[in-house]
Amino acid sequence: DAMVIQNPRYQVTQFGKPVTLSCSQTLNHNVMYWYQQKSSQAPKLLFHYYDKDFNNEADTPDNFQSRRPNTSFCFLDIRSPGLGDAAMYLCATSRRGREEGETQYFGPGTRLLVL
Amino acid sequence: AQSVTQLGSHVSVSEGALVLLRCNYSSSVPPYLFWYVQYPNQGLQLLLKYTSAATLVKGINGFEAEFKKSETSFHLTKPSAHMSDAAEYFCAVSGWTGGFKTIFGAGTRLFVKA
Numbered sequence: 666d667a668m669v670i671q672n673p674r675y676q677v678t679q680f681g682k683p684v685t686l687s688c689s690q691t692l693n694h695n696v697m698y699w700y701q702q703k704s705s706q707a708p709k710l711l712f713h714y715y716d717k718d719f720n721n722e723a724d725t726p727d728n729f730q731s732r733r734p735n736t737s738f739c740f741l742d743i744r745s746p747g748l749g750d751a752a753m754y755l756c757a758t759s760r761r762g763r764e765e766g767e768t769q770y771f772g773p774g775t776r777l778l779v780l
Numbered sequence: 781a782q783s784v785t786q787l788g789s790h791v792s793v794s795e796g797a798l799v800l801l802r803c804n805y806s807s808s809v810p811p812y813l814f815w816y817v818q819y820p821n822q823g824l825q826l827l828l829k830y831t832s833a834a835t836l837v838k839g840i841n842g843f844e845a846e847f848k849k850s851e852t853s854f855h856l857t858k859p860s861a862h863m864s865d866a867a868e869y870f871c872a873v874s875g876w877t878g879g880f881k882t883i884f885g886a887g888t889r890l891f892v893k894a
Contacts, residue, residue: 669823705789707870707884708824755823766812766831767874769882771823 668692669772671756677778678746686741686775688756695762697739698769699731700755708755714739715761743777751779782807782873784885792891799843799858801888803871806852813854814872814882815845824870830854841865866892 669690678684688697696715700708712721714733728750730742743750753776757769787802805811812831816824828839835847845856854871868889874882 671823705868705887705889707886710881753821757823761880766814766829767880767882768814768826768829769824771816771825773823774821776821 669756669758669770671754671772671775673775674773675776675778677780678743679780680748681745684743684746684777686743686754686756686777688739688741688772689737690756690758690770690772691737692758692760692770693736694758694760694770695736696759696767697733698755698757698759699729699739699741700757701750702753702755702774711741746777746779748779751777753777782809782811782875782881782883784871784873784883786869786871786885786888788888789886790889790891792893793861794893795863796860799856799861799865799890801856801869801871801890803845803854803856803885804852805854805871805873807873807875809875812874813845813847814874815839815843815854815856816870816872816884817841818868818870818887820867827856827869861890861892863892863894866890 698713699711702708711725732740753774755774756772759767783806785804815827818824828837830847838844871885
C-alpha cells in the first residue's frame, strides 16, 4: 500500500543535542510538509517542500531545519532541542496541481521527548 | 485570508446517539473544506472533503458533512455514534490565496459513552 512512513515512532533526546526525524513516502507526491503538534492542539505547520522549493513559515524558529534530498524522503533537523520542543511531529504529503483541494496524507508521527 | 472555528473543544455523546461536530470557516476565495480524524498517537486521516461538486459530502465510517455557504458552515454528522468513533476531529480549509495553504481548526475531542 502507498503510504507515508515516519521513523522512529518515538525519539528521546537530550536538551541541546541535535536530533533528526525522517519521513518517506511511496505516493510520489510533490509536496511534503512538517507539522508540530502539542497535546490537544491543532497541527502547526513548520515548513513544506513543493518539489525542491523550500517554504518556511514565518514563525518557525531557526532551530528547525529541513532537507529533501529526493522526492521520497524529507528530514526534520532540530539543531538544539529545548524542553518546549517536546511534541508529536507529523509528516504529510499532497499532490499539488493534480488533485482538486490537495488532500494531505499523514504519517503516524514521531513523538519527541526532550530530557 | 482563511480561518476555521470549531465550536466545542469537547463533545460527549452516548453510543447510538447522533454525532454533531460544528465547523465554521472564513475564506476570501472558493474554499476546499476537510474533516480529518486523529486517533491517539496516530497521524490525521481524511474523513471527507468538499470540493464544490456536491454540498452534501459522504465520508468514511458513516460520517457526512453539509456545506452551507450562507452560513459559512461545514458541520460533521453521524446518525449513530459507535465507541470506535472516540477520537479528535479537525476541520480544515484550504484554497489558493497567492499560495496554497491548509488551515486547521483547533480540534474537537469526541467522547462516546457506553
